[in-house]
């Protein structure tokens with residue numbers, strides 16, 4: 001006989017309530033209905049319209065806009081919108097300043113000769129690109145099985161010092177971490193955000209007269 | 213282009229803004245939370261302790277065993293993420309599920325609440341209060357007792373100290389989680405001062421912490 005469902009067992013068997021399938025804004029991460037309270041509303045709207053036109057209609061059609069006003073007064077709503085514009089402008093200006101600052105920042109990888117054929121490599125300026133220096137030093141040390149640390153240089157600025165001549169390798173690692181489309185290789189994401197064109201490789205030779 | 217609001221609504225708005233600005237001094241648990249410095253360590257939770265947490269969740273949240281099993285399967289261990297100020301986050305496969313302030317109740321993250329909105333009782337804030345909640349303010353009585361707000365009816369009144377989900381006027385999804393400071397009937401009667409303390413909300417630092 002074909003299997004029949006025992007009615008008593010289905011009644012007794014309790015089922016888990018399935019989760020609500022959530023959808024969040026790809027720009028600000030909020031549920032789209034809250035994008036209006038973030039500081040990127042124009043970008044959020046653009047994104048939603050391109051990616052999910054149906055949801056765009058749901059949240060931004062004239063009917064939806066009217067409905068969401070709820071009990072708030074038209075005046076209060078206008079103020080809210082003004083504030084949103086101001087917030088966006090502020091966020092844009094901040095992002096722009098950060099971008100300019102990055103563009104003007106340099107990373108210097110220096111090969112320093114300590115003794116005859118003994119080198120250390122110093123890396124300066126990574127912090128301007130949002131890199132955690134301690135983590136980066138650890139990453140380099142692990143990668144090259146050598147010593148790596150964060151120390152203050154003569155000017156009192158933190159820099160990474162790695163034992164051995166690994167300047168080219170470090171350059172390559174940073175380049176790999178920032179290759180387009182690869183989205184950061186595992187473990188290298190610490191180095192993400194650095195502008196490759198802003199890296200300079202330099203060499204510091206021992207002075208002849210101090211050599212013995 | 214600036215609309216000129218009537219004096220009445222301007223006064224209302226300014227008064228309210230000032231009130232909220234005072235409140236912004238007391239921010240939620242996850243305002244200015246920095247994972248790199250505020251997380252002390254991660255430890256697996258002993259199975260006896262896990263059983264205790266599980267039964268506490270079953271008795272304090274409105275959730276059945278089957279659904280909890282779906283969220284946090286019995287055979288999988290959660291990790292206790294110890295943070296500063298006696299704050300504990302509990303994560304499964306790196307995803308924060310719930311947390312606990314200093315001996316307070318276990319509270320779901322907003323993302324978990326979005327998936328399972330029934331686990332906490334709800335209150336609703338009016339549209340005017342949304343932006344203040346999203347800036348970290350605690351919620352005042354008028355934001356809940358006004359026409360756009362909502363509190364459970366008298367026969368389902370909540371006492372002070374109850375974990376609640378914040379719904380928002382005109383919105384489908386919850387915007388945060390808080391703990392009542394007054395009973396809901398008291399909120400109606402007194403109608404001033406802090407009604408619900410905000411603990412976590414869309415866009416705060418716990419919201420941003422998607423992977424541990």
Ligand SMILES: [Zn+2]
Pocket residue numbers: 025026027028029030032034035038040044045
């Ligand atoms: Zn958005």
